[in-house]
Amino acid sequence: MAEQAGRIPEGVDTGRPSAARLYDYLLGGGHNFAADRALAERFLRAQPNARTIARLNRAFLRRAVLFMVDNGIRQFLDLGSGIPTVGNVHEIARRADPRARVVYVDFEEVAVAHSRLILEDDPQAEIVQEDMTRPEEVLAATRETGLLDFSEPVGVLAVGVFHFVPPEADPRAVVAAYRDAVPGGSHLAFSQFTGDLQPAEMAGIVEVMKKSQNPMFPRTRAEIEGLFAGFDLVEPGVVPLPLWRPEGQNTDDPDRAGIYAAVGRKI
Amino acid sequence: MTPPELATRWMHALTSTAYIPLSHAEIQQELRDALAQLPSSPESVANRLVSLHATGPDSLRVTIEVLAPTFELPILARLSSAYAHAMRLDAFDQQEQIKVAIVRAKQRVERTLKVSQARFREVFDSAALGIVITDLSGRCVEANDALARIVGLSRGADLHDRDLRELYHPDDSERLDAAYRRVGAGLVNGFRDQRKLVRADGEPVWVHLVVSVLRDADGEPAHHVTMVEDMSELHLLQRSLDHQLLHDSLTGLSNRQHFVTQVERRLDGTPITLYHLGLDAFSVVNNGLGHDTGDKLLKIVANRLGELAERKRAVLARIGGDEFALMTTSDTVTSTVEEIQQALGEATFVDDHGIALSASIGVVDRPPSFATAAELMRCANTALRQAKARGKRQWALHDPHDDARRRGRYALAASMPGAWEHGELKIVYAPIHLLETREVLGAVARLHWDDLSHNDTMALADSTGLSLPIGRWLLREACAQAARWVEEFGAKAPSLHIALGALQSRDEDLVADVKRALDESGLPPERLRIALDVSSVLAGDDNAVVLHDNGIVTALDGFRGGHDELAVLAEVPVRTVITRAPAPGRETPLHQAMRGLITTVHGFGVRFAADEVHTCAEADDWHAAGADGVIGLLPALTAAEVTELLATAASPPPAAS
Numbered sequence: 068m069a070e071q072a073g074r075i076p077e078g079v080d081t082g083r084p085s086a087a088r089l090y091d092y093l094l095g096g097g098h099n100f101a102a103d104r105a106l107a108e109r110f111l112r113a114q115p116n117a118r119t120i121a122r123l124n125r126a127f128l129r130r131a132v133l134f135m136v137d138n139g140i141r142q143f144l145d146l147g148s149g150i151p152t153v154g155n156v157h158e159i160a161r162r163a164d165p166r167a168r169v170v171y172v173d174f175e176e177v178a179v180a181h182s183r184l185i186l187e188d189d190p191q192a193e194i195v196q197e198d199m200t201r202p203e204e205v206l207a208a209t210r211e212t213g214l215l216d217f218s219e220p221v222g223v224l225a226v227g228v229f230h231f232v233p234p235e236a237d238p239r240a241v242v243a244a245y246r247d248a249v250p251g252g253s254h255l256a257f258s259q260f261t262g263d264l265q266p267a268e269m270a271g272i273v274e275v276m277k278k279s280q281n282p283m284f285p286r287t288r289a290e291i292e293g294l295f296a297g298f299d300l301v302e303p304g305v306v307p308l309p310l311w312r313p314e315g316q317n318t319d320d321p322d323r324a325g326i327y328a329a330v331g332r333k334i
Numbered sequence: 335m336t337p338p339e340l341a342t343r344w345m346h347a348l349t350s351t352a353y354i355p356l357s358h359a360e361i362q363q364e365l366r367d368a369l370a371q372l373p374s375s376p377e378s379v380a381n382r383l384v385s386l387h388a389t390g391p392d393s394l395r396v397t398i399e400v401l402a403p404t405f406e407l408p409i410l411a412r413l414s415s416a417y418a419h420a421m422r423l424d425a426f427d428q429q430e431q432i433k434v435a436i437v438r439a440k441q442r443v444e445r446t447l448k449v450s451q452a453r454f455r456e457v458f459d460s461a462a463l464g465i466v467i468t469d470l471s472g473r474c475v476e477a478n479d480a481l482a483r484i485v486g487l488s489r490g491a492d493l494h495d496r497d498l499r500e501l502y503h504p505d506d507s508e509r510l511d512a513a514y515r516r517v518g519a520g521l522v523n524g525f526r527d528q529r530k531l532v533r534a535d536g537e538p539v540w541v542h543l544v545v546s547v548l549r550d551a552d553g554e555p556a557h558h559v560t561m562v563e564d565m566s567e568l569h570l571l572q573r574s575l576d577h578q579l580l581h582d583s584l585t586g587l588s589n590r591q592h593f594v595t596q597v598e599r600r601l602d603g604t605p606i607t608l609y610h611l612g613l614d615a616f617s618v619v620n621n622g623l624g625h626d627t628g629d630k631l632l633k634i635v636a637n638r639l640g641e642l643a644e645r646k647r648a649v650l651a652r653i654g655g656d657e658f659a660l661m662t663t664s665d666t667v668t669s670t671v672e673e674i675q676q677a678l679g680e681a682t683f684v685d686d687h688g689i690a691l692s693a694s695i696g697v698v699d700r701p702p703s704f705a706t707a708a709e710l711m712r713c714a715n716t717a718l719r720q721a722k723a724r725g726k727r728q729w730a731l732h733d734p735h736d737d738a739r740r741r742g743r744y745a746l747a748a749s750m751p752g753a754w755e756h757g758e759l760k761i762v763y764a765p766i767h768l769l770e771t772r773e774v775l776g777a778v779a780r781l782h783w784d785d786l787s788h789n790d791t792m793a794l795a796d797s798t799g800l801s802l803p804i805g806r807w808l809l810r811e812a813c814a815q816a817a818r819w820v821e822e823f824g825a826k827a828p829s830l831h832i833a834l835g836a837l838q839s840r841d842e843d844l845v846a847d848v849k850r851a852l853d854e855s856g857l858p859p860e861r862l863r864i865a866l867d868v869s870s871v872l873a874g875d876d877n878a879v880v881l882h883d884n885g886i887v888t889a890l891d892g893f894r895g896g897h898d899e900l901a902v903l904a905e906v907p908v909r910t911v912i913t914r915a916p917a918p919g920r921e922t923p924l925h926q927a928m929r930g931l932i933t934t935v936h937g938f939g940v941r942f943a944a945d946e947v948h949t950c951a952e953a954d955d956w957h958a959a960g961a962d963g964v965i966g967l968l969p970a971l972t973a974a975e976v977t978e979l980l981a982t983a984a985s986p987p988p989a990a991s
């Protein structure tokens with residue numbers, strides 16, 4: 068207990084860039100610091116299409132949430148939710164049904180602080196600060212919010228986050244733990260970077276992020292499909308971002324989209 | 335263009351520059367409204383765009399591009415400057431928001447801290463452990479009642495402002511003081527210790543201390559927290575237990591375990607010598623005169639050796655039934671051996687039997703400091719067996735050169751850094767043959783030193799920590815050489831294969847090193863193959879994947895065909911696996927097994943090669959088993975020899991004859 072009393076508040080280290088703030092910057096947000104922007108510039112050198120990829124990823128998140136709403140989902144668990152830039156899950160879902168409830172999960176200080184601020188007066192959405200690779204803790208904290216009913220289908224979102232999950236964290240077991248915690252009919256929306264599309268650029272990104280707080284681990288299509296054990300992948304399966312149920316005619320080049328997206332339905 | 339058309343075009347342009355979280359229909363409606371507003375109030379349109387989040391770096395440019403044909407320049411100019419202004423405000427807002435968020439986050443942390451302080455208070459007051467908080471000079475800021483009771487006072491407040499050091503036993507005060515200072519200086523986070531404190535009545539009391547540091551808001555050490563557990567009774571018990579655990583109950587000498595820890599402690603460069611003694615023909619005494627006599631004899635031996643050990647300031651232990659061990663420092667082996675024999679040879683009367691003893695002795699003299707205590711015990715034991723084999727009263731010095739593995743570690747490891755500095759390590763190139771056609775596929779760059787093979791050199795380098803610098807050097811040099819061959823001989827130049835040691839295969843800078851070697855040499859990446867040690871991939875390292883992603887073909891070296899390795903093949907993109915297994919002679923079960931394995935490997939789309947294949951017969955066996963390539967069929971050549979060969983031959987070197 069002496070140790071606990073001795074622990075000082077960690078504060079936010081604005082000198083260390085984070086993936087959450089990097090993503091915010093790529094999306095044109097202002098919730099970032101000089102170090103994040105410097106990292107973003109290097110990221111952009113490795114993958115010049117990064118801004119578009121960020122935009123496509125966020126757009127996929129929106130389509131996936133609306134798809135789930137269409138399939139009767141009214142409650143969401145958003146893993147690695149990031150800095151609430153624009154088009155947050157609760158906003159998207161509530162445009163369709165005002166009763167939608169959301170628990171956000173992130174482990175990054177600024178993302179959490181900022182989400183807390185935005186959700187302060189919102190009784191139907193909350194953020195918990197947890198490491199999403201530790202499902203038991205995430206689920207316990209989620210239950211504590213009392214917002215989600217685990218006897219009803221849940222929309223689990225793991226969008227733009229699994230490329231931060233190292234193989235040692237056993238991604239399959241992580242997904243399986245969330246799958247097992249929700250009832251049949253629940254959905255999983257998933258997106259993550261892959262080397263399948265642009266291997267050289269991907270390698271560049273990995274290199275840029277290697278020494279950061281959030282090193283990255285691209286996965287192949289087969290690996291991603293493997294994560295969906297116990298789910299039925301809904302059409303069109305695991306595809307580059309813009310090809311996942313595009314709204315109207317798609318004008319973005321899927322070969323330069325960097326990220327695979329997919330949605331599955333728990334069997 | 336009609337306004338709806340213009341709005342549609344504008345939408346398509348905008349949505350490719352920024353993420354707007356609305357459906358296309360919604361965005362289109364917004365933009366149609368904006369178009370209507372534009373002539374009268376470009377400023378509100380600008381605000382509207384920003385609040386829609388049409389704020390990508392190119393959003394304004396595409397807006398102007400789309401609108402320019404339809405709207406007048408002054409309107410667009412107003413739109414632009416209002417947009418820039420709104421963007422600035424928006425950015426300020428966001429920065430402000432983030433500041434507020436962070437301040438709130440800090441406040442939360444402080445609140446939880448308060449709660450945890452309250453909890454701490456509770457624990458502090460009610461704990462059975464003594465707890466005291468002191469400032470860095472040792473003054474007690476707070477102590478609880480439990481601590482007061484341990485030192486014979488009634489209340490924690492009695493200790494207030496007193497110097498904690500007054501409570502230390504004088505025997506311990508210097509060491510404790512130093513330990514506290516190390517914590518206070520932030521060198522360590524805390525320490526645990528068993529020490530004596532002095533009670534108010536002057537009696538010492540054994541305590542278990544756990545000391546940690548409390549830091550201030552800037553993270554600087556500010557206070558010590560000391561937790562104190564009274565161990566007086568426990569302590570006594572523990573001491574006797576420890577003694578039993580570490581000592582031999584018959585002779586009272588240290589036991590093997592205790593001896594080994596003491597050896598470990600001296601493995602810091604101290605010139606130690608180990609003697610492993612086995613009493614000659616002790617079983618004759620034991621069986622002929624009975625166990626009691628045997629036990630008495632052992633006690634006498636222990637006494638005599640004990641005197642000798644004392645004289646020599648040596649450590650002595652009984653490490654087996656009739657075996658003893660002695661560790662001396664800065665010693666002359668021959669004279670100590672003589673003294674031991676003298677001490678034992680003096681006739682001894684036990685139960686009226688006069689017995690003269692002798693011992694066989696195995697000696698390990700001044701081992702290198704990187705040897706482990708367990709290894710030394712093994713060496714001493716080996717030497718003892720050798721001595722016994724020569725007859726009674728013999729001794730044998732452990733000769734590191736007897737044992738190839740140890741020779742590798744002791745002698746060579748010591749000379750490797752020098753050899754490396756003096757350029758004695760050479761790179762040679764071994765041809766890889768394609769079994770199907772017997773063509774030379776490429777050259778494997780290998781280290782050559784003394785008469786050691788590449789793999790032995792690598793393993794040795796791994797054990798000395800030299801493998802990374804040596805591996806990098808190999809990478810750079812070989813790439814440069816291969817690039818020269820490409821330049822000179824074009825398509826006829828061999829492709830370059832490099833097999834890395836286990837450490838380098840796992841090195842997180844490997845990919846960068848490989849890329850640098852390629853960049854600096856100008857060697858085209860497709861002419862390079864990197865063979866990683868299979869252990870790195872099994873350990874989950876992703877260098878193979880990253881190399882592959884960088885367009886570099888990889889192989890796995892040291893493949894044994896285990897299930898774990900096969901599983902990896904399904905996940906990791908490698909071109910070839912390389913085994914060092916013996917050639918599977920035809921019509922042996924091994925042949926069948928190897929065939930099966932190779933078929934499985936091929937099933938993963940991976941090729942199979944064998945290393946250290948030196949004869950055509952072996953190559954044929956491999957071919958029959960389905961392997962694709964072999965290494966070692968021709969002797970490895972120096973770079974100059976390869977160059978010469980390439981220059982004289984119209985084609986690559988022919989297959990072995």
Ligand SMILES: C[S@@+](CC[C@H](N)C(=O)[O-])C[C@H]1O[C@@H](n2cnc3c(N)ncnc32)[C@H](O)[C@@H]1O
Nearest residue numbers: 087090147148149173174175198199226227231
């Ligand atoms: C690129 S953002 C994605 C945000 C959002 N899901 C989206 O797709 O628009 C990734 C977020 O995941 C968070 N993250 C990464 N690893 C995490 C982990 N192990 N646990 C919780 N959050 C994590 C990062 O802090 C970051 O905010």
